[in-house]
Every structure is written in C-alpha cells, then in structure tokens.
Amino acid sequence: MTESAADYDVAVVGAGPTGLALANLLAAQDVRVVLIDPNKIVCQHPRASHLDDETMRTFQQFGLSEAQQGYLVMDGYQIMNQDGKLLFSWEISDGETDQAWLSDYMFFQPDFEAALRGRLATSKNVDLLLGWDLVDLADDGTAVTLDVRQRRSDAEKSVTAAFVVGCDGANSFVRQRLAPDLVDFDGDERSLIIDVVKFKPAAGLSETIGTIVSGTRPFTHMPIVAPMSRFEFMLLADEDRETYEDPAMVYSLLEPWMEPGSYRITRSDVYLWHACVAAKWRVGRVLLAGDAAHQMPPMLGQGMCSGIRDAANLAWKLALVLRGTAGDGLLDSYEPERAPHVREMVVESTRLAKNIAALGQGQAPPKEADGEVADKAHPPIEPAIGGDADLPMAGQLAPQPRLRDGRRLDDAVGFVFTLLAPGEVLGGVDESTRQRWKRMGVVPVRVExxxxxxxxxxxxxTGILVRPDRYVFAGFRSAEELETVTRHLSVSVFEEEIQQ
Known part of the structure; x- marks a missing residue:
C-alpha cells in the first residue's frame, strides 16, 4: 500500500478472533499484512462463545454473513436457585435490531477461526506465519523489526513492518515488550470450565437460554451450538485447582443435570479470569488490541466482542495512515476512543461476577455507585476525532438500515465513510463539498x-455522517450543516487545509 521499505504494512501478532478480524479488514483495504501465531492449526476448543449484533455487523464486512445460519440464536437468560426455582429472567427479542442482525448468538469459535484463516490464506495481501513464535521486536521509528522462530524446526528469520498490532492474548508478549503495566479492577475470579458434547439434553436446562444457578456452588450453563454446552463453576479462594480438575469431581458436579455417560467432555480446566485494562495501548509503531489490551470476566459475554470493536476502530485508521491520506496522529485517537468504552464493560462484568459470588455465599450483592452500571445496549464511544467542535450525535453507534431491495446497507457501501440523508439535502451542498467527499471516499446514500x-x-x-467502524462522526439538519460537518471531517481526519 505504501512506498515503505518495510516488508509489510502491518504485522498482526496473534490469530485469535481479534487478530483474524483485523487482518481480514486490513487485507480488504489492500494493506499488506503478515499474520504471526505459534499455532499451525486453530485451537480445537472454544474460548469465546457469544457474539452480539454489532459484532455480526463487523463479520459482515469480511463475508461471514452466511455463517450465522450455523449459530445458535439465544432466546434469553435466567437466574435460578440451586433447587431449580426461577428467580429472574429476561427475554431477547426475536427480531432484527437496528444493526440488521439478531441481538445475541452463540457460535463455535474453532470453525469461525478456521473460516477466517482460510480467507487470509487465499488473499494476495496476506502472508501467514503460522507455527511461528515472536521472540523479539524493535521499533527504530521508521519501521518495526520482528524476530520470529518456527516451532517445528527452530528456524529463525526477521521481518519488518510499518506497524505492529499485538493481538496475542492475555499473556501478550507484545504488551510485555511495549508497556506491561495494567490497570486492575479487582475482578479476578477462578472458574472450572467444562465443555461437553451432549448425547441427550441436560435435565432442567434450556438449549436456547443462558442460565445462572446461584447457591453454594454458583455456576452458569451456556448452550453453544447443538449439541455442545459450557458449564462454568465458580471456585472459592481457598479451593484447590487440582481437586476440581479431577475427572471424578467433574462427573460429580454435572450429575444433577446430566448422567455420566450421556455426554463427552471436550474441555475441563480451571481458568483465572482477570479484570484489567492496559495502561498504554500505543507506543510508537506498536499497538495493542483484544485481550492483550483488556480482560474481563465472562458475565456480559463482551470479551471477544470488545476485541472485534478494537479491530474495527483500528483497521480504517491504519489504512488511511498507510495510504498517506491521514497523518500518523490519527492513530492516537484509538486508545482514547476504545479504552473508556471497554472499561465500562470490564467494570460491569466484574460487578456481575461479584454479585453471583455473593448470592452463592448467602450475602447481599454489593451496591453499585451512580454511573457504575454500563449501558449494555451499545454504549457510545467518546470520539477523539472531530477537533473541538461540538458535533451532534458524535460517538453513537449508527444503525444499519436495509435498502428497498432488501440488502443491508454495509453490503452496498463497504467499509467506508457513509452519508445517510434525504436527496434534497445531499443535492443542496456546494461543489467543493462534493469534491471533498470524492477525495475522502465518502459514499452518499439517499434515505429515500x-x-x-x-x-x-x-x-x-436529518442525516448522519458515519465512520467506517459504524459510529457516527456527526449528525446534521440541513445542507449547510452537512457542508460544515464535511469540513470538520476533512480537517480532523484527512488534515486538509480549508481556505476561508
């Protein structure tokens, strides 16, 4: 994409959901990518299992719309006591949200990752270094050198990239080299995770509803995709890991719900959940995303979803910088926009985890302070682009309407800046505004x-200007206001000088 002497525009370290999503979004914009991961094939058990409508909208950008046919559509969630009495429940609407997708899905992560690896393997813009460990990296201010070692042969080589994004998980090597400090939200919890393939349904547990069972041993049951389910049993601080990973204990814990021999165990291990956010997401030409930048307990189902939001936010900014149509400073907006947004998710998921633990120990859940509870219905970001202008609606997640022929909007316009406004408003702007749209790749769409x-x-x-990551840059009420919004975009993102 650029005239850089580096081997690649971007090196993505880590081929989990965030790294795969980022690599696919970049490759679709003709960015030269190398993807580095120590695993030659995908991990055969899922780590993430939930995705929401906003995440599906991002998946739509790299051709995974049809994959949702294999996902499980969730009907709701419920909390029960250990005797099976329903304490609380909430239903999920069975219709499309304003994102043009259903609200909640469960999916099988290995198949998702395999599909995205396959797409990258056939892309002319991507090289895969799968089965290779990153052992060192150095940023000289003009490019980053990455030293890698092949696991099978111990062969070593070096590659260079204009930018590096560490998507290499909770124990991120890139973060350790970049800026290891974490902001801890005191939410560490241990859970015994048991994934099973059921030969027959579990007694008293829904196949389409997520269930939290309170009691002396709180646990959650989440159907994944038939016939798979996940059980997560919360461990107390003084309980021994080895005891609970013992197969006899696993069978004992599951026996109230499933008879031994009525399922196959595919995973059984204790996992330590953290609640933390990296203190710094960018140093020079190296950035962090996904679990490398933030970690949270699983209660909101927003860990992977937050990583996909990182990828969507960063992909269009990197592409513009690499094209030379935006300055390097645009990347400084990444952390200010994403860190506060994900911090709300971390705080809320930690609060819910503590509530469940308190219920299990017969205690009242801790009260939250004002403003502590996150807006779970697509909280806005705090936009870090747009200058000092007070732009209406900036940072709100934009809807994805359907065209009159039934297509979803993003399928028609792509991963670009998009204008939604009446034809009269679009047609009422001056010629200089139209030329700016053309230079910036803005696609106008009539609401008619x-x-x-x-x-x-x-x-x-009357209309909105939408960023490629589907957040609103600004709303407007007239052609004159649209001209002003366009100038703000050209100055704050594309660094154009506006002559008065």
Missing part, C-alpha cells in the same frame, strides 16, 4: 432508497 425508519427523527437530525 432505504426502508422506512424513524431513527433519524427520533434523534432529531
């Missing part, structure tokens, strides 16, 4: 060509 929606009216705007 979309299926009817009251979303714009509800937010008291």
């Amino acid at each position: 060509d979309l299926e009817p929606s009251d979303w714009l009216d509800t937010h008291q705007v």
Whole structure:
C-alpha cells in the first residue's frame, strides 16, 4: 500500500478472533499484512462463545454473513436457585435490531477461526506465519523489526513492518515488550470450565437460554451450538485447582443435570479470569488490541466482542495512515476512543461476577455507585476525532438500515465513510463539498432508497455522517450543516487545509 521499505504494512501478532478480524479488514483495504501465531492449526476448543449484533455487523464486512445460519440464536437468560426455582429472567427479542442482525448468538469459535484463516490464506495481501513464535521486536521509528522462530524446526528469520498490532492474548508478549503495566479492577475470579458434547439434553436446562444457578456452588450453563454446552463453576479462594480438575469431581458436579455417560467432555480446566485494562495501548509503531489490551470476566459475554470493536476502530485508521491520506496522529485517537468504552464493560462484568459470588455465599450483592452500571445496549464511544467542535450525535453507534431491495446497507457501501440523508439535502451542498467527499471516499446514500425508519427523527437530525467502524462522526439538519460537518471531517481526519 505504501512506498515503505518495510516488508509489510502491518504485522498482526496473534490469530485469535481479534487478530483474524483485523487482518481480514486490513487485507480488504489492500494493506499488506503478515499474520504471526505459534499455532499451525486453530485451537480445537472454544474460548469465546457469544457474539452480539454489532459484532455480526463487523463479520459482515469480511463475508461471514452466511455463517450465522450455523449459530445458535439465544432466546434469553435466567437466574435460578440451586433447587431449580426461577428467580429472574429476561427475554431477547426475536427480531432484527437496528444493526440488521439478531441481538445475541452463540457460535463455535474453532470453525469461525478456521473460516477466517482460510480467507487470509487465499488473499494476495496476506502472508501467514503460522507455527511461528515472536521472540523479539524493535521499533527504530521508521519501521518495526520482528524476530520470529518456527516451532517445528527452530528456524529463525526477521521481518519488518510499518506497524505492529499485538493481538496475542492475555499473556501478550507484545504488551510485555511495549508497556506491561495494567490497570486492575479487582475482578479476578477462578472458574472450572467444562465443555461437553451432549448425547441427550441436560435435565432442567434450556438449549436456547443462558442460565445462572446461584447457591453454594454458583455456576452458569451456556448452550453453544447443538449439541455442545459450557458449564462454568465458580471456585472459592481457598479451593484447590487440582481437586476440581479431577475427572471424578467433574462427573460429580454435572450429575444433577446430566448422567455420566450421556455426554463427552471436550474441555475441563480451571481458568483465572482477570479484570484489567492496559495502561498504554500505543507506543510508537506498536499497538495493542483484544485481550492483550483488556480482560474481563465472562458475565456480559463482551470479551471477544470488545476485541472485534478494537479491530474495527483500528483497521480504517491504519489504512488511511498507510495510504498517506491521514497523518500518523490519527492513530492516537484509538486508545482514547476504545479504552473508556471497554472499561465500562470490564467494570460491569466484574460487578456481575461479584454479585453471583455473593448470592452463592448467602450475602447481599454489593451496591453499585451512580454511573457504575454500563449501558449494555451499545454504549457510545467518546470520539477523539472531530477537533473541538461540538458535533451532534458524535460517538453513537449508527444503525444499519436495509435498502428497498432488501440488502443491508454495509453490503452496498463497504467499509467506508457513509452519508445517510434525504436527496434534497445531499443535492443542496456546494461543489467543493462534493469534491471533498470524492477525495475522502465518502459514499452518499439517499434515505429515500432505504426502508422506512424513524431513527433519524427520533434523534432529531436529518442525516448522519458515519465512520467506517459504524459510529457516527456527526449528525446534521440541513445542507449547510452537512457542508460544515464535511469540513470538520476533512480537517480532523484527512488534515486538509480549508481556505476561508
């Protein structure tokens, strides 16, 4: 993409969901990518299992729309006591959200990762170094040199990249070399994770509803995709890991719900959940994303989803910088936009984990302070681009309407800046504004060509300018305001000088 002497534009370290999503989004924008991961094949048991409508919208960008046919659609969640009495439940709407996807899905991570690895293997813009460990990296200010070693042969070589993104998980090597400090939210919890393939349904547990069972041994049951389920049993501080990983203990814990011999265990180990956010997400040409940048207990199902948001936020910014159409300073907006957003998720998931632990010990759940509870319905980001202007609706997640022919909007426009406005407003701007749209790759769409929606009216705007990551850059109410918004975009992102 660039005239850089580096071997690659971006080196993505780590081929989990975040790294695979980022590599696919970059490759689709003609960015030269090398993907480095120690595992030659995907891990055969899932770590993540839940995704939401916003995540599905990102998957849509790299051709995984049809994959949702193999996902499990969730009907809701419930909390029961250990005697099976229902304490609380909430249903999930069975219709599409404003993101043009269903609200919640469960999926099988190994198949997802295999599909994305395959797409990258056939991309002209990507080289795969699978089965290779990153052993060192050095940023000289113009490029980053990465030293890698093949696990099978111990062969060593070096590659260079204009930028490096560490997506290498909770024990990130890149983070350790970049900036190892973490902000800890005091949410460490241990759980015994048991994944099973069921030969028949579990007694008293729904196949489409996530269940939390309180009691002296709190646990969750989450159906993944039939016939798989995940059980997570919370461990107390003084309980021994080896005791609970013993097969006899596993059978004993599952016996109230499933008879031994009615399932096959595919995973059984104690996992330590952390609640933390990296103190620094960028140093020079090296950045962090996904679990390398943040970790949380699983109660919200937002760990992987947050990593996918990192990838979507970073991919378009890296592409613009590498093209030379935006300055390097655009990357400084990444952490300010993503860190506060994910911090809310970490705090809320930690609160829920402590509530479940308190219920299990017969205690009242701790009360949250004002403002502590996260907005689980797509909280806005705090936009770090747009200058000092007070731009209406900036940072809100934009909807994805369908066109009148039934297509989803993103399928028609791609991973670009998009304008949604009435034809009269789009047609009322001056020629200099139209030329700016062309230079910046902005795609205008008339609301008359979309299926009817009251979303714009509800937010008291006539139209919106949407970023590639689907967050609103600004709303506007007239052609004159649209001209002003366009100038703000050209100055704050593309660093154009506006002549008065």
